[in-house]
Amino acid sequence: MTDLTDLGIRGLRDGFHAGDFSAREVADAFNAAVAAAKPLNAFIVETPEHALAAADAADAARAAGEPAKPLAGVPIGMKDLFCTKGVQSTAASHILEGFTPEYESTVSQRLFDAGAGMLGKLNMDQFAMGSSNETSYFGNVVSPWRRKDGGNAALAPGGSSGGSSAAVAARIAPGATGTDTGGSIRQPAAFTGISGIKPTYGRCSRWGTIAFASSLDQAGPMARDVRDCAIMLEAMSGFDAKDATSLDLPVPQWEAGLNASLAGKRVGIPREYRVDNMPAEIDALWQQGVAWVKDAGAEVVEVSLPHTRYALPAYYIIAPAEASSNLARYDGVRYGLRDLPDGANLQQMYAQTRAEGFGDEVKRRILIGTYVLSAGFYDAYYTQAQKVRALIARDFDRAWEQCDVLLTPTAPSAAFALGEKSADPIAMYLNDVFTVPSSLAGLPAMSVPGGLDAAGLPLGLQIIGRALDEQGVLNAALAIEERAGFVARPARWW
Amino acid sequence: MSVDTATVRRIAGLARIAISDEEAARLAPELGNILDWIEQLSEVDTADVEPVTAVIANALRLRDDVVTDGGIRDRVLANAPQAEHGFFTVPKVIE
Numbered sequence: 001m002t003d004l005t006d007l008g009i010r011g012l013r014d015g016f017h018a019g020d021f022s023a024r025e026v027a028d029a030f031n032a033a034v035a036a037a038k039p040l041n042a043f044i045v046e047t048p049e050h051a052l053a054a055a056d057a058a059d060a061a062r063a064a065g066e067p068a069k070p071l072a073g074v075p076i077g078m079k080d081l082f083c084t085k086g087v088q089s090t091a092a093s094h095i096l097e098g099f100t101p102e103y104e105s106t107v108s109q110r111l112f113d114a115g116a117g118m119l120g121k122l123n124m125d126q127f128a129m130g131s132s133n134e135t136s137y138f139g140n141v142v143s144p145w146r147r148k149d150g151g152n153a154a155l156a157p158g159g160s161s162g163g164s165s166a167a168v169a170a171r172i173a174p175g176a177t178g179t180d181t182g183g184s185i186r187q188p189a190a191f192t193g194i195s196g197i198k199p200t201y202g203r204c205s206r207w208g209t210i211a212f213a214s215s216l217d218q219a220g221p222m223a224r225d226v227r228d229c230a231i232m233l234e235a236m237s238g239f240d241a242k243d244a245t246s247l248d249l250p251v252p253q254w255e256a257g258l259n260a261s262l263a264g265k266r267v268g269i270p271r272e273y274r275v276d277n278m279p280a281e282i283d284a285l286w287q288q289g290v291a292w293v294k295d296a297g298a299e300v301v302e303v304s305l306p307h308t309r310y311a312l313p314a315y316y317i318i319a320p321a322e323a324s325s326n327l328a329r330y331d332g333v334r335y336g337l338r339d340l341p342d343g344a345n346l347q348q349m350y351a352q353t354r355a356e357g358f359g360d361e362v363k364r365r366i367l368i369g370t371y372v373l374s375a376g377f378y379d380a381y382y383t384q385a386q387k388v389r390a391l392i393a394r395d396f397d398r399a400w401e402q403c404d405v406l407l408t409p410t411a412p413s414a415a416f417a418l419g420e421k422s423a424d425p426i427a428m429y430l431n432d433v434f435t436v437p438s439s440l441a442g443l444p445a446m447s448v449p450g451g452l453d454a455a456g457l458p459l460g461l462q463i464i465g466r467a468l469d470e471q472g473v474l475n476a477a478l479a480i481e482e483r484a485g486f487v488a489r490p491a492r493w494w
Numbered sequence: 495m496s497v498d499t500a501t502v503r504r505i506a507g508l509a510r511i512a513i514s515d516e517e518a519a520r521l522a523p524e525l526g527n528i529l530d531w532i533e534q535l536s537e538v539d540t541a542d543v544e545p546v547t548a549v550i551a552n553a554l555r556l557r558d559d560v561v562t563d564g565g566i567r568d569r570v571l572a573n574a575p576q577a578e579h580g581f582f583t584v585p586k587v588i589e
Contacts, residue, residue: 098573099573100572100573101573102566102569102570102572102573200550201549201550202550202552215546215548215549241555241557244554244555245548245550245552247550247552248555307538310534310535310538313531313532313533313534313535314532314535316528316531316532317532317535324509328510331510332575333574333575333582333584334573334574334582335573335574335575336573336575337575338575338576340585344585345585345586345587346584346585346587347510348512349584349585350510351507351510351511351512352512354509354510354511354512355511355512355513358511363511364521364524364525364528366509366511367502367505367506367509367511367521367525368525368528368529370505370508370509371501371505371525371529372532374505374508380536381532381535383545384535384536384538384540385532385535386545386546386547387538387540387543387544387545387546388535388538388540389545389546389549390543390544390545390546391538391540391543393546393549425524425527425528426527426528426531440549441549442549442550467550
């Protein structure tokens with residue numbers, strides 16, 4: 001029999017459904033793969049018993065002749081940003097170490113209701129703030145990929161969903177949840193040669209997802225290919241009365257709607273995404289992507305998104321501002337860490353708890369957010385950023401008069417080595433230059449692997465679509481996937 | 495924009511994060527660099543632009559004004575660092 005961990009979500013679902021193997025065999029195989037992959041540090045908590053319980057339920061239902069649930073027999077990894085009942089949920093922070101939710105996030109509940117089991121809680125950048133998974137309190141995630149220079153430098157899996165990307169790329173999970181505030185699904189997917197989609201803001205409920213920047217945060221799937229993402233996204237999406245920004249719309253049948261023909265579609269190439277110092281290999285892949293979508297029948301048009309260069313600075317006002325407000329809840333009173341030095345008063349307890357509990361990048365962003373929201377600066381920074389955000393959204397609206405989807409690189413480089421960029425916050429922020437504009441506009445966007453660079457590392461292409469047009473995004477990504485024929489995978493060293 | 499250590503201390507105080515002198519000295523140029531970088535937004539003409547309130551149009555819903563949960567005091571308190579007699583407890587606030 002084939003190694004079950006070589007199968008993706010569709011292969012596991014269909015094989016289980018056909019009776020080729022039991023769900024328990026699948027869960028055993030992935031639990032063993034997770035246990036054997038400690039050097040990746042992809043998981044903060046492993047939950048083999050959860051995966052087994054879901055598998056046994058699926059096997060029992062199959063034996064009883066009940067109709068199979070959409071994700072029956074499929075175990076997944078859960079980013080530690082999702083609150084999971086009875087299982088520690090920390091957002092990779094010290095301040096939430098030991099926090100064991102009494103409730104289940106809507107997204108994880110939907111996945112469990114669809115039959116999925118959970119392999120464990122995936123490591124990530126602390127509170128989803130980072131692009132390299134180096135800000136976790138529980139240590140760096142190490143990418144399963146290595147440069148083929150023989151140097152064996154430990155590479156970043158991207159971030160913030162770096163445990164998710166590493167686990168899927170290493171085939172210790174067939175799929176994983178991610179969240180994306182400014183690129184945290186797409187950039188790690190690109191760095192590790194997997195697929196990931198951030199749906200339209202509001203498709204996936206934010207209830208029970210530990211908040212970073214509420215007007216931007218959006219959950220989505222990370223998996224080996226486009227179809228697996230479509231399957232998982234269907235299970236994750238849907239209206240939730242407990243999230244005031246949840247979209248009250250039916251969930252489309254994205255998997256059934258997959259169609260790799262782009263005949264009659266127009267693909268826009270935004271000229272402002274040709275940034276200075278872009279590596280020639282990224283540009284070459286982008287041109288290759290243009291050829292692929294033309295081959296799939298699309299008409300390619302150049303478009304302009306004139307405010308692109310202001311997206312990152314606007315994001316680094318809006319996201320820290322919202323974070324400074326959201327993270328005010330961690331005060332050492334209701335949950336998580338409390339640091340109460342002898343004789344300290346309440347205010348000192350707050351300040352000491354937060355000093356001990358937050359990592360450097362989280363503190364940096366809280367301080368920036370507090371600064372831009374402070375008296376006398378609010379209009380100059382926050383209001384101005386929200387106006388620029390309106391202009392960025394208007395740029396996209398105008399582009400949709402000329403095209404149906406946009407094609408861009410996902411990230412301005414391949415994966416870098418751990419430690420290479422951590423000394424310079426702004427250099428790290430520039431990783432998200434291609435992903436942040438669509439986040440600010442709330443649009444669906446996906447990364448799909450396009451090829452390898454000269455060092456043998458994956459590079460991703462990004463498709464951005466109109467609001468609610470996940471189908472158009474998935475279809476264009478599928479057209480690229482079919483032509484890229486990306487089959488590279490990291491050689492096992494862990 | 496240069497940020498001095500007094501400003502860092504004031505902001506950290508507002509954010510309720512204790513910082514040492516050493517940290518304040520390190521953070522001042524770091525925050526200054528980031529603020530310099532985001533300062534470029536001021537060059538965008540936004541005179542006729544309304545700030546975004548929701549990027550995806552979505553009317554806020556109303557629901558009936560009824561109790562939908564409650565009666566879960568012990569679950570609410572389950573993760574408290576310190577809870578006594580059914581309450582969160584904190585250091586004495588009033589002398």
